[in-house]
Amino acid sequence: xxxQWDVFLQDPGGQYPTYWxxxxxxxxxxxxxxxxxxxVALVFGSVVGIVRTLPDNPWLSRLANAWVELFRNIPLLxxxxxxxxxxxxxVPFMKGVPSFVLVVCALGLFTSARIAEQVRAGIQALxxxxxxxxxxxxxxxxxxxxxxxxxxxxxxxxxxxxSESMNIFKNSSVAFAVSISEMTMFAMQAQEETSRGxxxxxxxxxxxxxxxxxxxxxxxxxxxxxxxxxxxxxxDSGGGH
Amino acid sequence: MNIDLSFYNWELIRAFxxxxxxxxxxxxxxSTIGGVIxxxxxxxxxxxxxxxxxxxxxxxxxxxxxxxxxxxxxxFYLLVPASFYALFPYRLGENYRSEISAVxxxxxxxxxxxxxxxxxxxxxxxxxxxxxxxxxxxxxxxxMKLIILPQAFRNMLPVLLTxxxxxxxxxxxxxxxxxxxxxxGFDAAGKNFGxxxxxxxxxxxxxxxxxFSLSWVVKxxxxxxxxxx
Numbered sequence: 001x002x003x004q005w006d007v008f009l010q011d012p013g014g015q016y017p018t019y020w021x022x023x024x025x026x027x028x029x030x031x032x033x034x035x036x037x038x039x040v041a042l043v044f045g046s047v048v049g050i051v052r053t054l055p056d057n058p059w060l061s062r063l064a065n066a067w068v069e070l071f072r073n074i075p076l077l078x079x080x081x082x083x084x085x086x087x088x089x090x091v092p093f094m095k096g097v098p099s100f101v102l103v104v105c106a107l108g109l110f111t112s113a114r115i116a117e118q119v120r121a122g123i124q125a126l127x128x129x130x131x132x133x134x135x136x137x138x139x140x141x142x143x144x145x146x147x148x149x150x151x152x153x154x155x156x157x158x159x160x161x162x163s164e165s166m167n168i169f170k171n172s173s174v175a176f177a178v179s180i181s182e183m184t185m186f187a188m189q190a191q192e193e194t195s196r197g198x199x200x201x202x203x204x205x206x207x208x209x210x211x212x213x214x215x216x217x218x219x220x221x222x223x224x225x226x227x228x229x230x231x232x233x234x235x236d237s238g239g240g241h
Numbered sequence: 242m243n244i245d246l247s248f249y250n251w252e253l254i255r256a257f258x259x260x261x262x263x264x265x266x267x268x269x270x271x272s273t274i275g276g277v278i279x280x281x282x283x284x285x286x287x288x289x290x291x292x293x294x295x296x297x298x299x300x301x302x303x304x305x306x307x308x309x310x311x312x313x314x315x316x317f318y319l320l321v322p323a324s325f326y327a328l329f330p331y332r333l334g335e336n337y338r339s340e341i342s343a344v345x346x347x348x349x350x351x352x353x354x355x356x357x358x359x360x361x362x363x364x365x366x367x368x369x370x371x372x373x374x375x376x377x378x379x380x381x382x383x384x385m386k387l388i389i390l391p392q393a394f395r396n397m398l399p400v401l402l403t404x405x406x407x408x409x410x411x412x413x414x415x416x417x418x419x420x421x422x423x424x425x426g427f428d429a430a431g432k433n434f435g436x437x438x439x440x441x442x443x444x445x446x447x448x449x450x451x452x453f454s455l456s457w458v459v460k461x462x463x464x465x466x467x468x469x470x
Contacts, residue, residue: 174414184309
């Protein structure tokens with residue numbers, strides 16, 4: 001098999017002068033969708049995960065459990081279809097929202113359920129004594145979470161958060177289904193137009209691997225910087241793609 | 242926008258959903274079995290400590306795990322040659338090209354994930370068990386088959402089943418190559434009757450019920466195994 005890389009210099013005859021410029025733009029979309037979804041997922045996942053560990057709040061934690069079960073048990077692609085086709089039709093003010101935002105909501109909330117699980121596991125992995133110590137010092141619930149529990153819990157869950165951030169890059173590929181012009185969409189369209197599938201897919205695959213690796217390195221730096229000396233915990237990241 | 246409840250009828254299920262559900266379940270079962278078999282092989286290769294075995298297995302597993310599943314599906318659809326599909330009798334290869342490609346993809350892809358589960362399972366067996374097996378004169382193969390793998394499988398059963406539930410959810414991604422799975426059934430029904438909203442809502446409910454009840458069963462099983470041990 002001989003590869004012809006000059007396929008990327010051809011003119012797709014659309015918005016972009018060449019295929020490689022289109023590919024770069026698609027990479028940009030992949031990165032934007034992934035990073036924004038990660039922010040959404042971290043915010044919602046943290047809130048839901050923390051709520052599940054709060055003492056004396058059975059209804060709130062039941063609600064949080066329902067949240068996790070709901071977003072975990074429906075395939076991501078179905079959730080994206082729900083956000084794209086169903087929610088704008090049923091909720092009036094969502095009508096004009098661009099599909100990019102809808103996909104970020106879908107991917108972000110989907111991932112928030114997994115992050116909520118990890119936040120909860122991280123908090124529960126701490127010895128109970130830490131909580132009681134905070135209480136004994138006269139801290140309010142908000143205070144002992146803010147100053148005692150969360151700073152430790154977030155350090156514990158950096159390894160599973162790393163794999164979740166890498167997952168988000170991989171999962172962003174599902175956005176092709178609602179015509180976000182990210183890399184998988186590019187791969188499918190460019191393959192169709194040029195019939196040089198191997199070159200196109202190779203380029204896209206390599207960019208996905210580079211993105212995942214970059215996130216992995218960034219998280220490794222964060223983990224190293226935030227490490228508490230003499231406190232090594234490994235949290236299990238579980239299955240998933 | 243109002244929901245038209247008359248959309249939910251027997252005709253919808255018979256004409257669109259049964260076929261899709263059948264393929265989704267078949268794909269899940271076949272690729273779980275295939276994935277566990279090849280995954281065990283990969284895990285044993287990685288644990289063998291022999292470089293010509295460790296290296297290719299490691300590259301394969303890490304490679305598969307760093308590429309999005311949709312891209313893997315597209316790759317296999319592109320690369321499996323037409324001569325392979327010609328091997329199937331009764332023009333099956335011609336009529337079910339996407340479906341056959343999906344089965345191969347999922348076996349290959351899930352093998353990487355199952356091998357990581359298997360590796361963790363095998364490593365969770367205490368060293369003493371391995372040494373005891375060797376001390377009574379068992380070969381490596383006997384030791385694996387009679388001592389280690391039975392225990393590893395048992396330890397790993399809940400994780401394996403959880404992965405199977407994820408796998409069932411992931412079968413919806415064969416949408417990318419147009420294979421007819423459960424989601425495609427809902428998609429086609431929604432388009433056919435001009436009722437996409439009702440159709441996708443039902444899709445979400447059906448997937449939720451299936452996956453929620455399966456994970457409830459896994460949770461029960463996990464508790465049962467934990468008590469025995």
